[in-house]
Amino acid sequence: MCFHFNFFDRICFMEKELITEDIKTALREAFKELKDEVLIEVYTKIGVNDMFNNLAVDLIEAMAEASSKIKIKLYKLGDENSKNKDVHRSPTILIAPDKYSIRYTGAPLGEEGRSLIQSIIMASTGQTLVSPDTKKRMQRLKEKRHVRVFVSPTCPYCPQQALYAVSAAIELKGLVSAEVIEIYENRDLAEKYSAMSVPRTFVGETLVSPGLQSEEYFAESLIEGKPVEYVMPAGREGLIDFDIVVIGAGPAGLTAAMYAERSGLKSIVFEKANVGGQIAITPVVDNYPGFASIAGKTLVELMAKQTMNYASILQGVSVSDIKKKDSGFEITAGSGIYNAKAVVIATGAGSKKLNAAGEDRLAGRGVSYCATCDGYFFKDGKNVIVVGGGNSALTDALYLDSLGAHVTIVHRRDAFRAEDRLQQSVFQRNMPVMWNTSVKEIIGDRIVEKAKVEDTKTGNTNIIKADAVFVAIGYEPNNDIAEKLGLKMDEEGYIKVDDKMRTSMPLVYAAGDITGGVKQIVTAVSQGAVAALTAFEDVANPYWKKKADGS
Template sequence: MNKQFGEMFPEETKKVLMDAFKELKDKVLLEAFVRDDDNDQFSAFTSEFLKGISRLTDKIDIEIYKSSDGVTKKKGITRFPTILINPDKYMVSYVGAPFGEEARTLIMAIILASTNGTIFSDAALKRLFELKEPRHIQIFVSPSCPYCPQQALNAVSAAIAMPDIITVEIIEMYENRDYIDKYHIITVPFTVINDIPIGTGVKPPEIFVEEMHNLSPVKRAFAPMAGEAVNVDLAIIGGGPAGLTAAIYAGRSGLKSVVLEKATVGGQVLVTPVVENYPGFSQIAGKTLVDIMYQQALRYTHILEGEDVIDVKRADEVFELKTNRRIYNARGIIIATGAEHKKLDVAGEKSLYGRGVSYCATCDGYFFKDGKKVIVVGGGNTAVTDALYLHSIGAEVSLVHRRDRLRAEAFLQKSLSDNKIPVYWNTVVKEIIGANHVGAVRLQNLKDNSIKVLEVDGVFIAIGYVPNNEIAKILGLRLDSEGYIKVDSRQRTSMHMVYAAGDITGGIKQIVTAVGQGAIAAITAFEDLSNPYWKKGDN
């Protein structure tokens, strides 16, 4: 074993992997192509990683070839490391070392290849099979991006379902920087199909398949409704901490529920680098905390990612929810749709999004780790946390804040000071400058109105949130002046049997607040279903 890496997997990780590998059905061959140079850390890590997982199951065989090997040249491999998954059957390659989230992508891809499975719905598969022309899909990822595995597995699923015409490459951006210039991208996941840039972000399978057909971005796809309506007691819209907690408490109360998440489970916590104020954990990665909640909630409910609620109607005492996949009939609804990042609304922000403008330091900070100059805009907990994270990975970071003091917790402010991260006080961003990528920002000092042009490679925006209140508007719920759902002390909204929890209710946006409200909403829903308080005066 390479002494540089020592024992590849801790015992706990081995147990998790061995449990995952119980799903393997057919043998999977992994062909790895690595550099001859033993000092290449990416190739060395890849070799040790593959050897490590192959020791945990007899369903994985590995073959490792050096860059000078005849097999490498015969197969036309020019990037190292590269991993081919069942190359005699599928056209799926993984370009880069499987660090971080990329390791999860590779493990899940192996499971799909072994079971000949996909993550697609029946409707998405039906639409996929209508494709007649070849597609070459490239998904660009990074080790720290929690959204990347979902988009990568969309592509892998397509290649497994249609191996004769679909070729897939999962490409680690940091190790293959020439693609950054080629497609002008600094945000992941980024999708390219047949050499045509499709755009950033994770997409539900139905939209992903439509983009494969159209070779252009698609905002929303409506699949045919699948089968009969699904009947539940509670439909929980949103898979963040509030929604997951509501599902746990609903299940423990004996209610049948479903969690409908249009994107990826986790909400804002998913991309929080470190959580230091959640009881029971002095310090925990946001992604890890989400995984723990997710696994616990699965004991009590069905959690459906990529399920976008597009319409809600009330008929007597039942709500009909139409998603992009099917129809649900629910006796009650908990809205836990959270909030999304607020925009600066300045010149250059929209056109340079994904090209140096980002709202997710965890996703995109990796591209700036080698001393590149970035700014974080904002003064709250998220902004300071993002600045500290970017500093920790090697970026040259400054904070830009419109006031003369921060709103962030004192502990975070002290960390900012201790790490000597400079702050531009009483300053706002007036313009983000760049052609194909961010090159500078125009800053204005609010005290003296002076203008300063600061050369930067990246702009991370963390100035607050706006509520995802589309469902509330469809139902006609009462909202406050900022668009957040008004609730009482029991999380009841202005409509009977409709509740709201988490960031969508405004107020204090903390994980503990969200889980508390999620629990209250589920308990209140159970009590109201058992004894509708609004009917007490009917007799």
């Protein structure tokens, strides 16, 4: 069994734990940032999550070997210390319990390895990830808050949300406690709080966010103790000038920023969620030139690292408003206002819904649009349905099958639309396929239990058992920025562009999935490059002014 860590290769567990020299080297490098000693306590109980107990102990011991500033203590669940610390689950990891209230309930596998390391560094230095404006905003909190973030090892969006909670526990010591809960090891909690889709964040017993929040929204929901719909940005008087603002940090946006900077245009990228867009949640990419096979998350990291050599990427910062001005554009994003001569919209597309009865009510309770994020909870023999017949659907089905789930594909046509290679992989694994079938209703009290399906030719219906329904039937454009600017769009809501990626408004460009058409990484990268190079030409020689002059 292998669990992938974000920036230090991977940990594999076969007959015994194996922490490679590469991982140890990466740990030593990461912990050079440590300032003060950090105490880490690990609590375990024999017979409960034994494999994960061993993992937690081995990992923390490896961290202690990597830095003399990390001190560890191992305790048994049920002893006096666990009672005093209110620890009831195995394994549990407490970070700097002598200073802060930060705990990981469950072993931090995969993606959460990254947040664990960053949490230790923050506890040692006292320096968190939140901005000065957010720190100031948090000072309004006067009541105690317990923040729980439910995560899974394969969720690329979870570490950022977890680190917001840990940052709050450090910034507001004594007021905020943070708990990061791994859902597979704590299935009863995941089911109790309907946290089968992650990240899922609670303040006390109140769900404040069913997904990744921007920094300012997390802070405000922490203060209010409930979900918030709008946050007034702090420091609005601070105007910052750029040549190009890129909205969206998928392949198109990252490429646009890099090409713009290389052309001499000062650029910045805003990303409201996670860098990478759809690629970040793609298990394997095997059609990108130069890589026979590469994990989507790894490809994203390579792209982002290269772009950051040129331009700033602000993750977790959403664009709340954009206005056309005589001198260019005024963009309200996060905690500031930015001026730009040109804008590249690379906001991509989000997952389409089935519009089936019960879908919205059971979203996050077995209904999911991200197999990579949520599939781990349904490993080891759970019955899952994958709805769709394209590349995404078959990729999700293969991924879930590899986790050990019992997968049934439901497709409304009599043939798949996916690439032949994916189809052959599905057929070779003998996955059940319900052809000419649509999902009419998703049934369950608190969680998904069944699905009502209909034969599209005969109209006959049937009830099938299901622990989860993964929806992969295509995408809808994230076009709110285009709507604010009044750009021309097609009947499906995708932004209309010419062959230079120009939109209907001068100095506004669009690239990637938001333009519709072929939704491939290589296409998005190409469009991002074209958009930036066209912007460079237009800023220097405005084509619309030439038309007005008749030249």
